[in-house]
Structures are given as structure tokens and as C-alpha cells.
Amino acid sequence: MRAVCVFPGTREVRIVERDEPRLSAPEHVKLRMLEVGVCGTDKELCAFVYGTPPPGSDHFILGHESLGEVVEVGPATRGVGVGDLVVGSVRLPCGVAGCEPCGNGHQDFCTTGKYREHGITGLDGYMAEYLVEDARYLHRVPAQLRDVAVEGAGFG
Numbered sequence: 001m002r003a004v005c006v007f008p009g010t011r012e013v014r015i016v017e018r019d020e021p022r023l024s025a026p027e028h029v030k031l032r033m034l035e036v037g038v039c040g041t042d043k044e045l046c047a048f049v050y051g052t053p054p055p056g057s058d059h060f061i062l063g064h065e066s067l068g069e070v071v072e073v074g075p076a077t078r079g080v081g082v083g084d085l086v087v088g089s090v091r092l093p094c095g096v097a098g099c100e101p102c103g104n105g106h107q108d109f110c111t112t113g114k115y116r117e118h119g120i121t122g123l124d125g126y127m128a129e130y131l132v133e134d135a136r137y138l139h140r141v142p143a144q145l146r147d148v149a150v151e152g153a154g155f156g
């Protein structure tokens, strides 16, 4: 599949051919990306002001404001089914023991600063043909919101 990737080390932004992601946990959901918003954060990422690839990688997939269609679900997923429209959480918990907000699913209030963000910090983003994500970080949106859902997906 094709993905728009940022290479901070060499200061490049280009389309890269990547393997299509696969479900690797029972809670995983595979999305076909329909739309990705572009905001000032993306502009700064493409000017290499900040932006951190996942551990061990020299690049990351851009995009944090998303709208996707569920195309495959793992056996332990709840709340989403094939054909649903979903918006992904930008920020994922830090995983540090004792971080109360992250432990309670409120990672936007993470106190350690070690959170990860799709398309910004430590995680690939959504500007790709497909993405695999844990169902708990996906938010189902009604089909009537198809044309505007991506507008509400960003946090700034």
C-alpha cells in the first residue's frame, strides 16, 4: 500500500510503498482510510519542527485527523463492526505505571509526557491506504456524518 511518510533525518516527505498492516491481536481492527485532515500541525511536521518516528524506524506515516471504514475485526473487538465508519484517537496512553489519567483512559491528560500520538510522536499516522488499530481507540460515527466526521477528528 502507499503511505505519505516523513523522514526527519533527511528532511524528506514522500510516498512510500509499505506492507499492508495485518491484525496481530484479537482486539485489532483494520481500517480502509477514507479521509485524512491536514492542519497546522502537519505543516510543522513537514517543516521538521518536530515529529518522532516509531522506535527503530527512520520515518513515520503522516496524518492524525482521520476517518476510516472498518474492513476487518479481530475476535475480541467490541463496539465496531465491518462497514462502520470510525475516527481514531490521536493520542495513545503512555503505559507508565502510576500515570493515573492514562490508566483511566484519559490520555489527553497524561502527566508523564511519554504518550504517543499517531502521525506525530512515536506512532504511524493515518495517511495510508490501511491502518490497524486496537478497537478501544476507535470512535464510531453515524453514517450520516460521513461528509463532515473528519472535521471533528482533530485536537488542534
Ligand SMILES: [Zn+2]
Pocket: 093, 094, 095, 096, 099, 101, 102, 103, 107, 109, 110, 111, 112, 113, 114, 115
Ligand atoms: Zn500517561
Ligand SMILES: [Zn+2]
Pocket: 038, 039, 040, 041, 042, 064, 065, 154, 155, 156
Ligand atoms: Zn490537527
